[in-house]
Amino acid sequence: xxxxxxxxxxxxxxxxxxxxxxxxxxxxxxxxxxxxxxxxxxxxxxxxxxxxxxxxxxxxxxxxxxxxxxxxxxxxxxxxxxxxxxxxxxxxxxxxxxxxxxxxxxxxxxxxxxxxxxxxxxxxxxxxxxxxxxxxxxxxxxxxxxxxxxxxxxxxxxxxxxxxxxxxxxxxxxxxxxxxxxxxxxxxxxxxxxxxxxxxxxxxxxxxxxxxxxxxxxxxxxxxxxxxxxxxxxxxxxxxxxxxxxxxxxxxxxxxxxxxxxxxxxxxxxxxxxxxxxxxxxxxxxxxxxxxxxxxxxxxxxxxxxxxxxxxxxxxxxxxxxxxxxxxxxxxxxxxxxxxxxxxxxxxxxxxxxxxxxxxxxxxxxxxxxxxxxxxxxxxxxxxxxxxxxxxxxxxxxxxxxxxxxxxxxxxxxxxxxxxxxxxxxxxxxxxxxxxxxxxxxxxxxxxxxxxxxxxxxxxxxxxxxxxxxxxxxxxxxxxxxxxxxxxxxxxxxxxxxxxxxxxxxxxxxxxxxxxxxxxxxxxxxxxxxxxxxxxxxxxxxxxxxxxxxxxxxxxxxxxxxxxxxxxxxx
Amino acid sequence: xxxxxxxxxxxxxxxxxxxxxxxxxxxxxxxxxxxxxxxxxxxxxxxxxxxxxxxxxxxxxxxxxxxxxxxxxxxxxxxxxxxxxxxxxxxxxxxxxxxxxxxxxxxxxxxxxxxxxxxxxxxxxxxxxxxxxxxxxxxxxxxxxxxxxxxxxxxxxxxxxxxxxxxxxxxxxxx
Numbered sequence: 126x127x128x129x130x131x132x133x134x135x136x137x138x139x140x141x142x143x144x145x146x147x148x149x150x151x152x153x154x155x156x157x158x159x160x161x162x163x164x165x166x167x168x169x170x171x172x173x174x175x176x177x178x179x180x181x182x183x184x185x186x187x188x189x190x191x192x193x194x195x196x197x198x199x200x201x202x203x204x205x206x207x208x209x210x211x212x213x214x215x216x217x218x219x220x221x222x223x224x225x226x227x228x229x230x231x232x233x234x235x236x237x238x239x240x241x242x243x244x245x246x247x248x249x250x251x252x253x254x255x256x257x258x259x260x261x262x263x264x265x266x267x268x269x270x271x272x273x274x275x276x277x278x279x280x281x282x283x284x285x286x287x288x289x290x291x292x293x294x295x296x297x298x299x300x301x302x303x304x305x306x307x308x309x310x311x312x313x314x315x316x317x318x319x320x321x322x323x324x325x326x327x328x329x330x331x332x333x334x335x336x337x338x339x340x341x342x343x344x345x346x347x348x349x350x351x352x353x354x355x356x357x358x359x360x361x362x363x364x365x366x367x368x369x370x371x372x373x374x375x376x377x378x379x380x381x382x383x384x385x386x387x388x389x390x391x392x393x394x395x396x397x398x399x400x401x402x403x404x405x406x407x408x409x410x411x412x413x414x415x416x417x418x419x420x421x422x423x424x425x426x427x428x429x430x431x432x433x434x435x436x437x438x439x440x441x442x443x444x445x446x447x448x449x450x451x452x453x454x455x456x457x458x459x460x461x462x463x464x465x466x467x468x469x470x471x472x473x474x475x476x477x478x479x480x481x482x483x484x485x486x487x488x489x490x491x492x493x494x495x496x497x498x499x500x501x502x503x504x505x506x507x508x509x510x511x512x513x514x515x516x517x518x519x520x521x522x523x524x525x526x527x528x529x530x531x532x533x534x535x536x537x538x539x540x541x542x543x544x545x546x547x548x549x550x551x552x553x554x555x556x557x558x559x560x561x562x563x564x565x566x567x568x569x570x571x572x573x574x575x576x577x578x579x580x581x582x583x584x585x586x587x588x589x590x591x592x593x594x595x596x597x598x599x600x601x602x603x604x605x606x607x608x609x610x611x612x613x614x615x616x617x618x619x620x621x622x623x624x625x626x627x628x629x630x631x632x633x634x635x636x637x638x639x640x641x642x643x644x645x646x647x648x649x650x651x652x653x654x655x656x657x658x659x660x661x662x663x664x665x666x667x668x669x670x671x672x673x674x675x676x677x678x679x680x681x682x683x684x685x686x687x688x689x690x691x692x693x694x695x696x
Numbered sequence: 697x698x699x700x701x702x703x704x705x706x707x708x709x710x711x712x713x714x715x716x717x718x719x720x721x722x723x724x725x726x727x728x729x730x731x732x733x734x735x736x737x738x739x740x741x742x743x744x745x746x747x748x749x750x751x752x753x754x755x756x757x758x759x760x761x762x763x764x765x766x767x768x769x770x771x772x773x774x775x776x777x778x779x780x781x782x783x784x785x786x787x788x789x790x791x792x793x794x795x796x797x798x799x800x801x802x803x804x805x806x807x808x809x810x811x812x813x814x815x816x817x818x819x820x821x822x823x824x825x826x827x828x829x830x831x832x833x834x835x836x837x838x839x840x841x842x843x844x845x846x847x848x849x850x851x852x853x854x855x856x857x858x859x860x861x862x863x864x865x866x867x868x869x870x871x
Contacts, residue, residue, distance in 0.1 A: 140863055141831075147732075147809045148832035150725045154734060158720070161742045165716055165749070561779055592776065642861070643820070653861030655820065 229269050229276070230284040239288070253576075256299040260321045263292035267328050270344075274332055279340045286347050290385075293322065293351070294415070326351040350385050362403045363436075364420045367396050375417070377402055379450060380437050380470070383413045391418040412470075438469050446485060448473050453485035462489040463519040464539060464547035490539045501530050509548060511536055516548035525552040533600070557598045562591050570609060572597050577609035586613040638675050638694045641668060649688060651676055656688035665692035716745055719763060723770050726828055730774040730813055740777075744769045764843050767825055775817060815865040822846075823858035830855055 228234040242262050246255055266289035273281050296318055326348055333344040365378025375382045382402055384390070394400055399420040404413045440447040445454050453475055455461075465471055465488060474487040499512030509516045516538055528534055528551060537550040564571040569578050577599055579585075589595060589612060598611040639652030648657045656678055668674055668691060677690040720741055727740035747769050816824055822844055829835045829843060830851070841851040 140859065143808055143812050144827070144831055144862075147729050147812055150728045151734070153721065153724055154738075157734070157738045158724075161720065161738050161745075162716065164742045165720075165745045561776075563776065563779075592772065642857075650820065653819075653864045655818065 229272055229278070230281045231278065252299050256296045256318070259292045259296035259299065260318065263289050263296070263321070263325060266292060267325060267332075270332055271328075274335050279336065279338060282340050282343065286343055289325075290347060290350055293325075322351050346385065362401065364399060364401050367394060367398050367400055370394075370396060375414070377417075378436065379439070380412060382417070385413060388414045389416045389418075390414075394419060436471065436473060438465060438467050438471055441465075441467055446488070448488075451483060453483045455485050459485045460487040460489075461485075462539075463521055464517070465490065499534065499536065501528060501532050501534055504528075504530060509551065511551075514546060516546045516551075519547055519549070522548045523550040523552075528553065557596060562589060562593050562595055565589075565591055570597075570612065572612070575607055577607045577612075579609055583609045584611040584613075589614060635679060636675060636677050638673065641670050641672050641674055644668075644670055649691070651691075654686055656686045656691075659687055659689070662688045663690040663692075664688075668693060715762065719766055720745065722763075722833065723766055725833070726767060726770055727774065729828070729832065730771075730817065731777065732810070732813065736777065740770055740773045743773055764825065764845075767828070768821065771817070771821065771824065778814075778817070812862070815862055818865065819858055819861060823854055823861065826851060826854045827858050827862070831859075 228238045242258075242265070246258055266285040269285040270282060270289070273279065273285070300318060329344055329348040329351055333341050333348060336344060363378075363380075365380065367375065367377055368379065369376035371384075373384050375384060377400060382404070388404075394417065400417050401420040402412070402414055402417050404415040436448040436451075438446065438448055439450060443455070445452050447453070448471065453473065469490065471488050471490060473485060475483045475485050477483055499514070501509065501511050502513065503510035507518055509518065511534065516536060525534075533554050534551050535554040536548060538546045538548050562570065562572050567579075569576050571577070572595060577597060586595075593614060595612050595614055597609060599607050599609050637652070639654075641649065641651050642653060643650040646658075648655050650656070651674065656676065665674075673694050674691050675694040676688060678686050678688050723744055724737050724741045727737035727744075728734060731737055731740065744766055748766065816827060819827070825844060826840055829840045830837065837848045837851050841848045844851055844854070846854065
């Protein structure tokens with residue numbers, strides 16, 4: 126068997142074999158292809174309309190426009206009809222969608238309205254936009270709930286309440302998907318979701334107060350759901366034994382699991398059975414189940430060998446802990462995260478010795494670390510207050526030097542079962558970053574995957590376009606949004622001084638030797654690698670294609686190489 | 697309708713539709729090969745053609761070969777995607793394990809494929825295009841030369857250099 130570092134130079138046959146492998150493309154999904162074409166047709170229709178509008182403003186083209194207009198209108202209409210037809214076929218809606226926008230559940234056009242929303246979701250490929258759409262649709266459902274209450278159509282409330290919860294769950298699921306790709310986007314979207322849910326919770330509470338019948342209970346459930354989801358802390362999955370079953374609360378391996386209206390529970394689960402619980406934990410440590418199902422894979426706590434599991438701390442003694450009723454011996458080498466107390470939800474790693482004892486190897490909070498941005502209100506020896514929240518200090522808390530009251534900081538912390546925050550790290554929040562422009566919109570930009578909101582007084586250097594490398598100066602508001610103050614082109618070479626991901630070697634440049642393949646005014650190719658030239662690139666005179674040279678270079682976070690110095694390699 | 701070598705007249709309905717029909721599949725294949733994921737490739741196709749329309753809407757002239765232009769936009773999309781992804785592992789800096797069809801080495805082969813995609817992306821644009829069109833799409837040299845705006849002989853030379861560079865990029869000396 127080959128080992129990972131058992132390599133040899135590539136032969137022609139191997140290269141062609143590999144190229145053939147990656148050259149194979151599975152058949153394109155016809156539905157996806159149709160959706161892509163629908164988007165193209167819609168955009169083409171807009172494009173033509175834009176051209177039509179522009180032309181009407183240009184008097185010097187009046188004559189030409191006059192001749193074109195009937196054709197343009199016909200063509201634009203043809204495109205629009207084709208697009209609508211495709212969208213209709215895909216999503217089951219048509220041009221009546223706009224007319225249906227004010228329809229309520231039970232109205233004839235309500236299906237058209239929600240169908241149009243579903244179609245927009247289907248046509249939207251970017252995950253963060255799907256999250257934003259789901260939040261917008263959640264607001265639509267709340268508007269409908271309000272309209273139904275005003276119209277005293279309380280029997281129709283269930284559908285929009287359920288749909289509201291589905292939108293929130295899908296937004297949270299979308300957030301999970303994004304989390305794996307971009308922590309920055311996750312953090313930003315997470316705050317957006319929390320901000321939205323805070324508003325939704327308040328709206329639902331107001332609406333609940335307007336309803337005096339048994340329907341109020343359903344609205345209160347939705348309010349509870351919004352509160353828990355609003356305080357969304359982290360995804361959780363664990364396997365345990367069912368100790369108690371109540372319509373609103375289960376006990377699984379000693380843990381209280383809250384059941385909401387949207388919890389999916391597999392039929393036939395009984396006391397004493399092994400189940401898998403999937404859900405989330407709110408800021409107070411309460412577990413909300415999204416799904417509970419039979420556990421048939423034997424992934425429950427394994428009494429043999431070694432393993433790890435999630436559980437709640439029942440007791441802490443100097444030489445042993447009890448977690449989920451199981452005793453774990455604590456040795457001197459056990460790694461235990463600071464701040465854990467009785468009642469906390471923890472992840473335990475253990476081994477079983479030959480005396481059948483369980484030896485605790487590691488224990489840590491089962492939840493992800495929290496991240497928080499705010500202004501320092503108070504600094505004490507045992508705790509800090511940041512934006513009104515108290516954070517307890519630990520012996521291992523890392524505190525960046527120089528932070529004082531009034532500074533804007535980034536805090537990493539964990540929260541225990543009692544709701545106390547333990548500060549892991551606090552540092553000055555970055556107020557400027559360097560990155561590549563991903564998207565440019567009228568009201569926001571996306572740089573390095575982070576969305577920056579524009580203000581009327583945001584300063585934007587002329588000529589910046591997508592893919593440019595820029596420096597962004599920003600602040601973050603209370604809702605966690607990034608507000609763009611200034612953006613300007615950044616010289617690639619100087620940016621490495623900033624140490625922000627532009628030099629992956631932490632400031633040390635790389636060197637290599639090789640043959641010069643190509644020489645261009647703005648880049649060289651050496652041994653097949655493209656090196657972009659910089660204003661400060663030092664190039665020894667007389668180097669030509671085919672020469673053997675030594676290159677000093679660095680590589681930026683986008684994987685591009687920049688040439689610092691090139692000279693003949695005498696050795 | 698073959699519109700690969702003509703800049704479309706923006707008011708020509710048939711040309712715009714035919715352009716999409718002619719090129720969307722090949723752009724999809726290019727995107728799939730570069731990205732290795734069907735949904736992402738669809739995203740790329742949609743964005744490439746929408747950017748094309750946006751360019752048409754601005755009234756900027758589209759000079760040169762439309763197919764080459766579309767490939768270039770697709771390539772930029774792919775590069776942008778990898779920038780956004782910011783993979784932690786620097787695949788280019790890793791040695792190439794020996795190719796072996798043994799199932800035990802499938803993981804390494806997958807890794808090789810990913811690295812080869814990265815290496816292709818690192819090639820100069822015309823070299824990447826010649827590999828894509830000639831080696832993967834199996835176009836005749838004449839058609840490749842037409843897209844590249846070069847002679848057939850120059851296209852052959854370009855392919856030779858591209859393959860040579862790909863081999864070099866997998867050489868152990870780059871450890």
